[in-house]
Amino acid sequence: MFKFGKKQDTARPVLVLGSTGKIGRRVATKLSDLNVPVRQGSRSAVPSFDWSNEKGWDACLDGVESVYISYAPDLAVPGATDAIRALCQRAKTKGVERLVLLSGRGEAEAQACEAIVQQSGLDWTIVRASWFHQNFSEGAFLDMVRTGQITLPVGEVAEPFVDADDIADVAVAALTESRHSGEVYEVTGPRLMTFDEIAAELSQASGRDIQFVQIPHDAFVDGVKASGAPQEVVWMMDYLFSTVLDGRNAYLTDGVQRALGREPKDFADYAREVASSGLWRAVA
Numbered sequence: 001m002f003k004f005g006k007k008q009d010t011a012r013p014v015l016v017l018g019s020t021g022k023i024g025r026r027v028a029t030k031l032s033d034l035n036v037p038v039r040q041g042s043r044s045a046v047p048s049f050d051w052s053n054e055k056g057w058d059a060c061l062d063g064v065e066s067v068y069i070s071y072a073p074d075l076a077v078p079g080a081t082d083a084i085r086a087l088c089q090r091a092k093t094k095g096v097e098r099l100v101l102l103s104g105r106g107e108a109e110a111q112a113c114e115a116i117v118q119q120s121g122l123d124w125t126i127v128r129a130s131w132f133h134q135n136f137s138e139g140a141f142l143d144m145v146r147t148g149q150i151t152l153p154v155g156e157v158a159e160p161f162v163d164a165d166d167i168a169d170v171a172v173a174a175l176t177e178s179r180h181s182g183e184v185y186e187v188t189g190p191r192l193m194t195f196d197e198i199a200a201e202l203s204q205a206s207g208r209d210i211q212f213v214q215i216p217h218d219a220f221v222d223g224v225k226a227s228g229a230p231q232e233v234v235w236m237m238d239y240l241f242s243t244v245l246d247g248r249n250a251y252l253t254d255g256v257q258r259a260l261g262r263e264p265k266d267f268a269d270y271a272r273e274v275a276s277s278g279l280w281r282a283v284a
Helices: 022-033 054-061 080-093 108-118 142-147 164-176 195-206 217-226 231-244 255-260 267-277
Strands: 014-017 038-041 066-069 098-104 123-129 149-152 184-186 211-214
Touching: 014 022, 022 038, 022 164, 054 080, 066 080, 066 164, 080 098, 080 108, 098 108, 098 164, 108 123, 123 164, 142 149, 149 195, 164 255, 184 255, 195 211, 195 267, 217 231
Parallel strands: 014 038, 014 066, 066 098, 098 123, 123 184, 149 211
Antiparallel strands: none
């Protein structure tokens, strides 16, 4: 079993799926910093991992001890349960011992995928998350922040935004410590925030006037389509804003505290750090 801070020259690697994504990239880096061998799981890696090419999975799973599972674009999309089931079966056949699944809060489809992992016959941990702080610095909302106007189809719904590094830290702990086996960690930040409150925090941190403007749902989806976004991204944005962001997740949980023994990062601290980098300077 991996131990934090000790070199693992002979340990079997961890396969990190989605290793170029927001959370997967952090998971891979944090594991490497702990001297845990990592196998990158992405279409650009060698061997290549592609959810649509099941024949290529065996090469990625060969000799692997644990797998961090992040399904793109989201576990709610049609076909996700079939893909997760197939991966679990192949992982068990290849001698994988542990699965850590990044899941979605308030998504019935994601919970169906969780059940598949839980019934796989392997050690498992579920990390359930929703909206990230980094949506405003690494995701779809970055350009909105730069232009000073966050235009989204949402009202006064509050969401406990969580930091991507906190999610990754929980996943790394689950991948390297046996005490997390069989746990479902639903992770949130330390407070509920509306998008108006998010805009106010961003304004204070950046020293700029950043406003939140509510727009009709159909207009938002049309805008995503017009931007040239892939169909699966359009579908996901439509789903998230019409289904998940309806108040069902408007409560705090203690997943970060239970897994890591510390408090989650607050949005204000995140905003100050990003603002100091200059990322949110106004677009000329």
